Amino acid sequence: MAEIYITLEEAAGFEGMSYKGLTSRISRHPDAYLTKTEPASTNGGKPRVLVALSSLSKKARRAYKEARNIQGEDVVIEENSSADEMPWYIDADPAAYIEKNGKAYYEAVELAKVIREFLNYGDRDRTEFAASFAEAHGMSQRTLYRYAQSYLEASAWAMKMSKQDGNNYDFFKVLALCRKPKQKNTFPSLTPEVRAFIENLWFDPAFAENNGTREMVYSKLLKVGSANCWDIPSYPTVARYIDYLMNVKRGKNARFLAEEGIRGFKNKLMVKASRNTKALPVMGLVQGDQHTFDVWVKYTYPNGKTKAIRPKLVAWLDTRSRCIVGDVICVQPNSQVLKQSLLNMLYSEIGGVPEWLLIDNGKDYTAETMTGRKRSERTSDKASFDSETKGFYRSIGIQDDMRSLPYQPWSKAQIERFFGTLISKFEKWVASYTGTLTGSKTSAKVNKDIKKMLERDELLSLDEFYELWKQWRDEYHNSFHSGLKKQGEKWHTPIQVFQNAEERYIKAPPPKKLATILMRKAERVLVRNIGIKKFGFEYRADELCHYIGEKVDIKWDVNDVTKLYVYKDGEKICEAYSQELLLIAPKMPQKALEEHLKMQKRQLRQTMDELAYYTTPLEERDPNYQGYGNDVAGFIFKNENPQKTASSKLVALPDDKQFREELRSRKSAKNDSADPDDFYQKQAEKALAALRKLG
Incomplete structure (x- = not known):
């Protein structure tokens, strides 16, 4: 039998490798390949190198035989290369298909072996062989030919794709024998008008913030659709389409934004960058905030009156070590309490002068006397009277402050996380804990009769509560902290990181006398x-x-x-x-x-x-009493012109003799010129008016 030679390009395609890879293999093993050279054509050019088919691998020889059996291979590929008629498996992900349809795929692997055996038959009476072969494998002859045609078409596509990029596409032959996956989420019964209506209503902010439901969408669709003569789908179809929008089309974020607004979206779903806290030195960045305890204590006012209150904590947390480096528990925080907490930080054993402050956006933290600038100015070099430099923060040695943005607690994530730990590991152990309503679950509220507990003297005093806080704070400093482990610290307790970390910001605090003046x-x-x-x-x-x-x-x-x-x-x-x-x-x-x-x-x-x-008269004290009326008022002479009385001044009588004589002469002259009848008439009118009032 004569040896068959093919070009190196064809051989590379049958081997499933690139042209350069095949030539390199032949040059390394020249004895393993039988080659020959054909002279160039009459138009010139280099001689063409051919390789014997027998020198190729079994896989390549089988691929050559399959390709030879395809009648008009290029024609088949050309006829099926349009986008409308391209086989479904060309763009399919084989791994995803196997994961979802593993049983069908491996059945197709066995079927491919059967079809390959049928195609390799080259003797006479092929039609008779096909009938017996199909019967032996439990299928009709027509089905056998359909499988064979699909297999050959997939082989042609595999060769074409392999020639383009040099990759192996033999899995096309198996997928061609599998059932095409059913397309999901097409919703053919939903017209464009119905789809748009469902989307517009479901994601409408006013509808979403009222927690509108699928039932409400469908009831509204029935009314609007009937008025516009739309084809109304069934309720399950509408519900499945909304689920498709939320899950497959990833519309959950859009719906949440419509429900909660921009602030809620930023808090819950907005992508946030994590701060590299390990890169910070100890006391390099200190975060400050206030926290209202969810417990009640007894507070005694200076006048001795007692009242149940929820104490407030003003705390400063070192971002690197998570240590509480300064704190004050008070009834109501203000700028003076804030200053005192900072001084506690400056002169405490676990503390010092920080390089930067990350402060809350509250008015106490951002007051002009604290920052040296107006609240509307986040950065400024304008001096403030409250200190000789630029505000209380910088007057005690702090380089500068940074303000967290309003309604964005994640910018102070470490201290906010600490407050969560404070609730779960400290506050819930106090008998007067009443829970919190700051979250979305009202079930977090614990009903306690605080008024009765105060009357029974079951509440801790503010001083007793502060002693408990200090004890727990020390325990917290010496306990395991998962955040320190996640950030890659060698030590996993706050106090160990604070005391042993090599990266440390050190600055001497101001004299206590100066701090007292600044207070x-x-x-x-x-x-x-x-x-x-x-x-x-x-x-x-x-x-x-x-x-x-x-x-x-x-x-x-x-x-x-x-x-x-x-x-x-x-x-x-x-x-x-x-x-x-x-x-x-x-x-x-x-x-x-x-x-x-x-x-x-x-x-x-x-x-x-x-x-x-x-x-107060007796009849006004006791409405049922019938007595002497308002006779008492008759004994009291009242000025008829209250405004004149209010504006008059009481002065001492003059003792100068000449002045008294002058005054007497003026009075006598006035009396002589006055008509006596007019005088008595006026006095009578006054007496009559007084009697009318008494009556």
Whole structure:
């Protein structure tokens, strides 16, 4: 039998490899391949190298035989190369098909072996062989020929695709014998108008924020569709189409945005970048925020009255180690409490001066006296009177502050996560825990009769609660923290990272004396000709005479309000004193003064209530009493012109003799000129008016 030679390009295609790969293999193993060279054509060119078919692998020889059996291979490929008639398996993912239809695929693998055996038959009486072969394998002759045609067509497509990119596409032959996957989610019964209506209503913000349901969509579709003569689909079809929009078309995010708005979408679903907290040094970035405990404690006011309150925590957390480096528990936070928490951070053993602050957007944190700039300015170099530099933060050595954006708690993720831990591991162990409604589940609320617990003295005092907090805080510092493990720390407890991390920001805190001065409250006031009015008292100093009618800045120590520190354009002018307060005590705390003023107001109010009671007639005290009426009022002489009385002034009688003589002469002259009858007439009218009032 004569040897069959084919070109190297054809041989590479049958081997399922590139032309260069085949030539390299032949050059490495020249003895294994039988080749010959054909001279170039009459038009010139290089001689063509051919390789013997017997030198190729069994796989290549079988592929050659299959290709030879295809009548008009190029014609078949050309006829099936259009997009409309391209076989479904050309763009199919074989791995995905096997995963979903594994049984059918492996049955097709066995069927491919049978079809290959049939196609390799080359003897006579092929029609008779096909009939017996089909019967032996449990199929009709027509089905056998259909399978064979599909197999040959897939072989042609495999060869064509292999020639284009050099990859192996033999799996086409198996997929061609499989059933074409059924197309899902086509919804042929839904017209474009119906689809658009369903989408428009389902994703409408007003409909979504009211938690509109599929039933509501279908009921509305029935009304609108009937009015517009649409083909109305069934309810299950509409429900499946909405599920398709939500799950397959990934419309969940769009629906959530319509339900919750931009703020809710940002909080729950917006992509967020994680902060590389390990790259930060210890005390490099400290986060601050307030937290209202979900427990109730007993608070005693200075007047002895007790009340149940929910205490508030002002805390600072080191981002790198997760340590609480400064904290204060109070009734109601303000700027002074915030300053105190910062000073606690500066001078505590677990703390220090941070390089940067990441602060909350609340008014206490972003006040101009704290940041050195107005709340509307997130960054500014404008100086503030409250400190010699640029605000309280920078006056105590902090380089600068960063403000988290409103309604974006993830920017302070570490301290927000700490507050969650605080609730689950500390607050829920307190008997007066009442749960929280800050989340979406109202089931988190715990019903407690706090009023009865206060009456039975079952609530912790604020001081007792603070001691419990400090004990738990120390336990937290020494406990395992999963966040530290995730960020790749060598140590997994906050205190270990704080004490042992090599990357550390170190800066000496200011002297405590300076910090005490900075703790003074500040305010801008007007200088009057009587001095400066503050706390209801007058503060004076000789230096203030030059600033009457101008505004100055004052500071005062909350522990001594007998004097004010007065500044103008950042320079100290003087110290103004209240002589009235100095007469009371040489030193008076602001809190004591405020309580004293409150006590005076309470005393005055109580006395006025007593006076009102004592001057109330009996019939007004007891409506059922029938007595003497308003006769008591007749004994009281009242001025008929209250405005005149209110505006009149009581003065001392003059003792100058010449002045008395002049006054007497004027009075006598007036009486002589007056008509006596007119005088008596007027007196009679007054008496008659008084009697009418008594009646």
